[in-house]
Amino acid sequence: MAKQAKRVKSKYTKARFKRELPLHLMILPGLILVLIFSYVPMGGLIIAFQKFIPSKGMFGDQKWIGLKNFSYVFSLPGFSRALINTIEIAFWKILFGLLVPIVFALLLNELRGRKFKKAVQTIVYLPYFMSWVVLGGIFHDMLSPSGGVINQLITALGGKPVFFLGDNRYFQGTMIATDVWKNFGYGAIVYLAAMLGIDTQLYEAAEIDGANRWQQTWHVTLPGIKMIVVLMTVLSLGNVLNAGFDQIFNMYSTSVYETGDIIDTFVYRLGLLDAQYGPATAVGLFKSVVSTLFISVSYFLAYKFADYRIF
Amino acid sequence: MKKNRLAILTGAMVALSAVMPVMAEENYSVSFSRTQDSTMESDIFSILKDESYEDNRWTRLIKERLGIDIEYLWIAPNAEQQTQKFNAAVAAGTIPDIVSVDKLTLKNLVEAELVVDIQPYFEEYASDLLKDMIASAGEQCVQACTFDGVQYGIPYVDCDIETAQILWLRQDWMDELGLAAPKTVGDLRAIMDAFMEKAGDGAVGMALCNDLYGTVMDIKGIANAYGAYPRYWVKQEDGTIAYGSTTPEMKDTLAELADLYQNGYLDTEFHVNDGTRAAEALINDKCGVVFGWHASALWPLQDSLNQNPEADWRPYQLVTSEEGAKVTPGINMMTSSWYAVSSECEHPEALIELLNLYCEKVFDPELNEYSTYANPGDGLEGVWRLCPVSLNSPDKNQQTAKAIAEPLKTGDPGELYGEQLSMYEYSKAAQDGDTTLWGWNRVFGENGSQQLLIGYQNDENVELVRDEFYGVATETMSMRKTTLDTMLDEAFIKIITGQTPLDEFDTVVESWYSAGGQDMTDEVNEWYQAQ
Known part of the structure; x- marks a missing residue:
């Protein structure tokens, strides 16, 4: 193996470079975009270690203060609470965001009517495209304890009205449920596409071997989409500190800060309302480091246990 | 033939440019930045097809009277981008010649030595009308733009009593x-x-x-x-x-x-x-x-x-x-922005001259060109916004309420002009039964809120x-005030909605003091002693 690899390397000649040049050129614009918009802005991370005064300029004479921005943010009342809320909300969102689409895709895959299948697929995919600004307003109305549709249903069934958006006991659950509802259509489409790629001969063979529907799902469908599931899991683990700013910002209020205030909303109030760029950048950097850590670990686990490599 | 025409044209242009300097003493350009205003599209540009942000009745008037070319370094599509572009300009040290900023930004500009001491220019160039208007807003708004005894800004004066x-x-x-x-x-x-x-x-x-x-x-x-x-x-x-x-x-x-x-x-x-x-x-x-x-x-x-x-x-x-x-009732300083002049600007007096001109055209009762330069009416609203600088008369709403009180009873607008006339017409229509204009009458008319505010001042x-x-936010304030306010608000809401007992107030105030409130209070008291 090693010998072969060496041979391939040595064969990388001028002729080969010439032959592959168009391919390199094709990837160049994308590479430049990534450089400009993803790598160059990383230079701004130095702000996290400065007492940044905007008027002195990005590369001006700023005062270096080491990790003071970090310790300042972590010492603020409410930050640790926001961190815990973020992890809690993000964890359940990641978990249900993986499970619900898989189950839904499996169920949908079992359906026969093509038109019905397509229709359902389209309908559940639709909320994915709606902005949280719009949905926030809709949910405000639907979830209102006085006169909201959901609560009318609850009271009609003999229950007590629930203040979904104003009660700390329900706020996190509401955020998780509405987020999963909004996004599961997207995930389902990815899994359905993967299921379409499974060789039908496998099902036929399983049927001949006497496998029932459930056994076919368990032994053919699920192993067939395993790689996609692993991929989606690895990618979603990077979101462990992203609890969804758009959603929560549009639905929270002072009364549910206790369970609903997340790092992003906390930093929004700090960075944008108070114009404290240093601490805000510090939190951004902190989030990136944690996300990178999680992605790396999950990548390693995926390689080790599922023998799967994304890169 | 063609050449000939070109020659004539060039000749005419040369002649014209030779005449221009006679009309104004000196020609120079002054740069600004501004934010697009979506209502200006419908209120102004859709009606005045030959006017734009850069070329309009105000810029022409300014060119003719003061010989100043108004130049916009950028026109931002919204306030957010305006802030971004402005901050970028500050970072690069190249702000427009004349800027309109809030007190924190002004402080930053002063610290970066990007703006000039405006006081001497104000003394020398400001018209009596302008001086009166600034003075009528009280001391606070001038104090707020004064650092170490140097006045760096001209307040965009606003009315404090209206916060009551x-x-x-x-x-x-x-x-x-x-x-x-x-x-x-x-x-x-x-x-x-x-x-x-x-x-x-x-x-x-x-x-x-x-x-x-x-x-x-x-x-x-x-x-x-x-x-x-x-x-x-x-x-x-x-x-x-x-x-x-x-x-x-x-x-x-x-x-x-x-x-x-x-x-x-x-x-x-x-x-x-x-x-x-x-x-x-x-x-x-x-x-x-x-x-x-x-x-x-x-x-x-x-x-x-x-x-x-x-x-x-x-x-x-x-x-x-x-x-x-x-x-x-509590009141606070309503003035929230100040004009300042870049230290790169060669003619700092331009700001004062522009403000003089604005006051003359919009507020001078004798010249009365309000309907040309401020509010022509008939769907054409607020052309004063075309001027790169503007000013507010801080007690103009109370003045309006006083001025239209009598005419509303008699039904004769008499000498009213400009905004006062518009408000008279709105209120009159409301009095005569037009409920869509009711709100204007309840602000300016009899039993209106402006009359009540006048009452607040005299009762x-x-x-x-x-x-x-x-003043400008203190050190601790800019670091912690929002977070500390949030802490209080959370507790307040819980107390009001009965989730926690009233005595929680004492606890939260205590933690407010220990989490930075004490420092903030000390800083404010120190600032207050220095005034």
């Missing part, structure tokens, strides 16, 4: 139920009882929304009744300054609000409802009591009239907690309480 809270009541219900103007919180409760009974199912005693310190449907009105001034820095009996949200009076306020909530006077969902949602009760005849400011007649109360033309709201003075106590029984801090 007012009580708005459904007058048609008051009349129908035979109720008198409330003096105390107790009277107000009796009115709420009567109103709620009348409004029936789903009635709300007093409208509140989640913006506890906004301009309308907020808690400031009821707080003022108890002598509390949340988010203000108020003078204590011992002469020191304390944060209004933490005083014992604030505890009384919360006790009252919690009691109101407990007894069903407040919407149980008020703390998640934004203004639009909270206003529904006012619009749908479900609520007849709301604290607001002078312009609440235009929103949300005008919407109530649009829904039900029979409705009628009147402004009342704030109530008090005890019988016979003085009415004590012996009213004592205005000022927010004593108007």
Whole structure:
């Protein structure tokens, strides 16, 4: 193996470079975009270690203060609470965001009517495209304890009205449920596409071997989409500190800060309302480091246990 | 032939440019930046096809009278991008010649030595009219742009008294139920009882929304009744300054609000409802009591009239907690932006000259060119916005209310012009039954909010309480104020909605002090002593 690899390397000649040049050129614009918009802005991370005064300029004479921005943010009342809320909300969102689409895709895959299948697929995919600004307003109305549709249903069934958006006991659950509802259509489409790629001969063979529907799902469908599931899991683990700013910002209020205030909303109030760029950048950097850590670990686990490599 | 024409054209241009300098002493250009205003598209540019941000009646007038070319370094599509571009310009050290900034940005510009001492230019060039206008806004707004004794800005003066809270009541219900103007919180409760009974199912005693310190449907009105001034820095009996949200009076306020909530006077969902949602009760005849400011007649109360033309709201003075106590509305500095001149600018006097010109065209009663340069009317609204600088007469709304009071009775506009004439016409139309203009009449007309504000200033029984801090945010303030405010607000909402007992107030105030509130208070007192 090693010998072969060496041979391939040595064969990388001028002729080969010439032959592959168009391919390199094709990837160049994308590479430049990534450089400009993803790598160059990383230079701004130095702000996290400065007492940044905007008027002195990005590369001006700023005062270096080491990790003071970090310790300042972590010492603020409410930050640790926001961190815990973020992890809690993000964890359940990641978990249900993986499970619900898989189950839904499996169920949908079992359906026969093509038109019905397509229709359902389209309908559940639709909320994915709606902005949280719009949905926030809709949910405000639907979830209102006085006169909201959901609560009318609850009271009609003999229950007590629930203040979904104003009660700390329900706020996190509401955020998780509405987020999963909004996004599961997207995930389902990815899994359905993967299921379409499974060789039908496998099902036929399983049927001949006497496998029932459930056994076919368990032994053919699920192993067939395993790689996609692993991929989606690895990618979603990077979101462990992203609890969804758009959603929560549009639905929270002072009364549910206790369970609903997340790092992003906390930093929004700090960075944008108070114009404290240093601490805000510090939190951004902190989030990136944690996300990178999680992605790396999950990548390693995926390689080790599922023998799967994304890169 | 063609060559000939070109020659003639060039000749004409040379001749023209030779004439131009005679009209103005000297030609130079001054740079600005501005934000696009979407209403200007519909109000101005859709009608005046040959005018734009860069070339319009104001820029032409400025060119002709002062010989100044107005140049925009950028025109940002929205306020957010304006801020971004401006910050980028600050970072690069190349701000426009004349800038309009808030006090924090001004402080940053001063520290970066990007702006000039404007005082000498103001003394030398400002017209009497301009000087009068700036002076009429009081000391605070000039103090706020003075650093180490040097005045770096010209305040865009605004009216402080208009920040005072007012009580708005459904007058048609008051009349129908035979109720008198409330003096105390107790009277107000009796009115709420009567109103709620009348409004029936789903009635709300007093409208509140989640913006506890906004301009309308907020808690400031009821707080003022108890002598509390949340988010203000108020003078204590011992002469020191304390944060209004933490005083014992604030505890009384919360006790009252919690009691109101407990007894069903407040919407149980008020703390998640934004203004639009909270206003529904006012619009749908479900609520007849709301604290607001002078312009609440235009929103949300005008919407109530649009829904039900029979409705009628009147402004009342704030109530008090005890019988016979003085009415004590809080006011703060309304001026929030200042003009400053870049130290790169070769003609700092340009700012003063432009402001002189603006005052002359818009405010001078004798020249009276208001209809050309400010508000032509007939769908063409606010062309004053085309001018790169503008100014507000701080007491113009009170002046308008006074000026149109008599004409509204007689029906003769007489000498009125400009905005006063427009307001007279709106109010007159409303008086004559046009309910779509009702709001204007309730601001400027008889029994309007401006008359009530004039009353606040002249009534012996009213004592205005000022927010004593108007400087730039102190060190701790800029680091912690938002976080600390959040801490208090969370506790306040829980107390009001009965989730925690009232005594939680003492605990949260204590943690407020230890989490940075003490430092903030010390800094403010230090600043106050230095004034």
